[in-house]
Amino acid sequence: MSESTDVADFGSNRFVRALLSASTYLLGFIFFFPVLWMVLNGFKTEDQANGTPVFFFQPTLDQFRLVTESIPGRSSFGEVIINSFVIVLVSTMIAMILAVPAAFALSIRPVTKWRDVLFFFISTKFLPVVAGILPVYIIAREFELLNTRWSLIIMYTALNLPLAVWMLRSFFQEVPSELIEAARIDGASLRSQLTSIVLPIVAPGLAATGLLCFIFAWNEFFLSLQLNTSDAQTASVWVTGFESQREDFIAKLSAASTLVVLPVVVAGWVAQKRMIRGLAMGAIK
Amino acid sequence: MQVEEQTSSDAASMARSDAVKKMEKREAWSRRIPLLPALVFVILITQIPFILSIFYSLTEWTVNPPRPRTFEGFENYTFAFGDRFFREAAWVTAKMTFWAVFLSVLFGLGMAILLDRKFRGVGFVRTLVLTPFLVMPVVASLVWKTQMFDASFGMINWFTGQLGLEPFEFVSKQPLWSVIGVLVWQWTPFMMLILLAGLQSQSTSVLEAARVDGATKWGIFRQITLPHLRNYIELCALLGTIYLIQVFDHIVGLTGGVSSTINLPFFVFRTSIGGGWRFGEASAYSILVVIVTIIFATFGLRVLSGLLEGEDAA
Numbered sequence: 267m268s269e270s271t272d273v274a275d276f277g278s279n280r281f282v283r284a285l286l287s288a289s290t291y292l293l294g295f296i297f298f299f300p301v302l303w304m305v306l307n308g309f310k311t312e313d314q315a316n317g318t319p320v321f322f323f324q325p326t327l328d329q330f331r332l333v334t335e336s337i338p339g340r341s342s343f344g345e346v347i348i349n350s351f352v353i354v355l356v357s358t359m360i361a362m363i364l365a366v367p368a369a370f371a372l373s374i375r376p377v378t379k380w381r382d383v384l385f386f387f388i389s390t391k392f393l394p395v396v397a398g399i400l401p402v403y404i405i406a407r408e409f410e411l412l413n414t415r416w417s418l419i420i421m422y423t424a425l426n427l428p429l430a431v432w433m434l435r436s437f438f439q440e441v442p443s444e445l446i447e448a449a450r451i452d453g454a455s456l457r458s459q460l461t462s463i464v465l466p467i468v469a470p471g472l473a474a475t476g477l478l479c480f481i482f483a484w485n486e487f488f489l490s491l492q493l494n495t496s497d498a499q500t501a502s503v504w505v506t507g508f509e510s511q512r513e514d515f516i517a518k519l520s521a522a523s524t525l526v527v528l529p530v531v532v533a534g535w536v537a538q539k540r541m542i543r544g545l546a547m548g549a550i551k
Numbered sequence: 552m553q554v555e556e557q558t559s560s561d562a563a564s565m566a567r568s569d570a571v572k573k574m575e576k577r578e579a580w581s582r583r584i585p586l587l588p589a590l591v592f593v594i595l596i597t598q599i600p601f602i603l604s605i606f607y608s609l610t611e612w613t614v615n616p617p618r619p620r621t622f623e624g625f626e627n628y629t630f631a632f633g634d635r636f637f638r639e640a641a642w643v644t645a646k647m648t649f650w651a652v653f654l655s656v657l658f659g660l661g662m663a664i665l666l667d668r669k670f671r672g673v674g675f676v677r678t679l680v681l682t683p684f685l686v687m688p689v690v691a692s693l694v695w696k697t698q699m700f701d702a703s704f705g706m707i708n709w710f711t712g713q714l715g716l717e718p719f720e721f722v723s724k725q726p727l728w729s730v731i732g733v734l735v736w737q738w739t740p741f742m743m744l745i746l747l748a749g750l751q752s753q754s755t756s757v758l759e760a761a762r763v764d765g766a767t768k769w770g771i772f773r774q775i776t777l778p779h780l781r782n783y784i785e786l787c788a789l790l791g792t793i794y795l796i797q798v799f800d801h802i803v804g805l806t807g808g809v810s811s812t813i814n815l816p817f818f819v820f821r822t823s824i825g826g827g828w829r830f831g832e833a834s835a836y837s838i839l840v841v842i843v844t845i846i847f848a849t850f851g852l853r854v855l856s857g858l859l860e861g862e863d864a865a
Contacts, residue, residue: 283668283670286665286668287668287670287671289665290662290665290666290668290670290673290676291672291676293662293665293680294675294676294677294679294680295679297679297680297682297683297736297739297740298679298680298682298683299706300683300691300694300695300698300699300706300736301682301683301686301694303694303698303699303706304690304694304698307698315704316704317704318704318709319704319706319709364588364589364592365589367585367586367588367589368585368586368588368589368590370585371582371583371584371585371586372586375582375585376582377579377582377583377586378579383586383590386590386593387589387593388793389845390593390597391793392793392796392844392845392847392851393597393601393841393844394796394797394815394816394819394837394840394841394844395797395799395816396797396799396815396816396817396819396820396837397604397816397819397836397837397838397840397841398597398600398601398604398837399820399823399824400600400604400607400823400824400830400833400834400837401599401600401601401603401604401607402600403824404603405599405600405603420596421596423592423596424592424593424596424597427589427592427593428593431589481685484687485686485687485688485689487687487688487689487799487800487803488799488800492824501687502687502689502690505687505689505690505693506689506693506804509693509697515697516697516698516704519693519694519697520694520698523687523690523693523694526687526690527685527686527687527690530685530686530687531682531685531686533685534681534682534684534685535678535681535682535685538677538678538681538744541744
């Protein structure tokens with residue numbers, strides 16, 4: 267994101283420039299506002315949150331305390347966060363371990379029909395998850411995987427694998443073939459070619475890909491709702507439990523939402539530039 | 552793989568060519584092996600459920616009230632084709648996906664152009680715009696429903712109220728557009744990032760040359776930037792469609808499945824484990840959904856293969 271091509275500077279006029287910048291700030295703020303408002307509501311009392319909007323108030327941590335307390339018969343925040351982290355990290359790791367060699371075989375040392383294989387991977391992303399949930403549920407029940415972390419680990423790996431292969435391939439594409447060729451002529455084994463040349467170049471790409479897998483798995487709701495309702499509940503299902511018909515819930519829901527959204531938002535902020543390079547740049551070389 | 556035709560009748564060269572063939576075979580397999588774990592995994596997890604679904608779809612299988620599963624051929628399919636609600640769900644899917652993708656690409660392009668400038672704090676603003684994409688879809692839907700759209704406590708109605716407008720029940724009056732609204736809010740940042748990468752990958756020398764030749768800003772944008780962005784816009788549309796055709800969480804979170812927001816995934820869900828418990832029928836629906844999606848996908852992949860053209864030359 268270094269070069270700016272200034273397409274929008276239609277007026278070279280200083281005033282027009284300032285106006286454009288100001289409207290960009292305003293739009294950015296509008297986009298961010300719902301998130302900001304959610305966080306603010308988490309620090310209010312239920313009375314303040316369920317009423318005409320108040321902008322200035324005495325912040326309280328009561329809601330955060332309430333939602334992280336353990337309630338009998340309900341998964342606690344601690345359990346849920348650990349479940350989510352274990353499921354998401356393990357599935358991301360497996361997806362990466364499977365995707366790295368696959369991406370390698372589709373780019374640096376390609377199989378003859380690499381294009382067909384790549385299309386096959388992507389085409390599985392078109393299969394609606396909902397359409398397959400019934401057999402998945404039945405198989406999971408057969409293998410006694412319902413309400414365990416493993417059911418989701420396996421499913422999230424399958425969901426993210428095509429994307430991971432796709433992104434990693436585009437990063438591998440960027441490794442200059444002359445470098446690998448030179449190493450090969452020098453007698454470097456395949457493994458040392460990989461570890462000494464390819465990996466250092468694609469390391470940022472690996473991180474970005476892993477992160478995107480992490481985001482999609484962390485935010486997944488449907489499978490988690492179907493396969494893990496009682497034990498091994500994840501954050502996305504847990505947070506919906508705060509919507510209530512009987513009492514005011516906006517402040518509690520906001521506090522819980524803030525907690526479960528935080529890991530992914532922070533990770534995304536940190537890695538935004540790399541994430542996008544992997545999705546866009548390499549894909550259109 | 553593609554071993555050359557051997558025409559020579561010379562025995563020695565035959566033997567040699569066998570050795571060459573063997574080597575080429577080994578070479579081909581050594582190329583294939585790294586691919587296999589991922590390929591086998593994806594085939595197992597995605598294709599087995601698919602095949603089972605085909606089998607289920609040919610049966611009459613209702614779990615609630617429980618009845619024995621009976622084989623009945625294509626009856627579920629004939630029923631599905633005549634089902635008005637199924638057709639409606641297909642139409643909702645088409646509308647929802649089209650408008651959400653179209654609007655988020657459009658707004659994403661606008662934001663990308665605004666952010667492709669040098670001004671103080673541009674990185675900060677980009678981070679603000681990016682955030683909605685990172686928010687869990689279920690959370691986004693619940694927050695919008697209770698804190699943005701709501702007629703009495705919602706911020707939008709508070710704001711329009713300051714302007715003297717009557718409060719409006721967005722979710723109950725315009726359920727489909729409420730869902731599309733939240734989808735656009737979440738996906739605009741994603742499109743913006745891809746298009747921003749596109750804008751910044753333009754060669755500055757071409758732009759400079761055009762400027763020197765006296766091209767206007769608008770002319771440069773229309774004749775150089777837009778054609779350059781075409782690939783990126785296609786990629787946006789493709790990735791957007793892949794993810795948005797499957798929208799489920801937003802519908803649950805926002806409307807809970809009001810009829811005008813029931814898309815195909817939600818429809819299949821409701822027929823089967825979401826309350827209908829008619830597994831045979833639901834499986835037939837899912838197979839039809841898969842077929843329709845594959846038709847769209849082939850179209851999408853054609854676009855994609857356009858993106859991959861010419862890579863062989865590299």
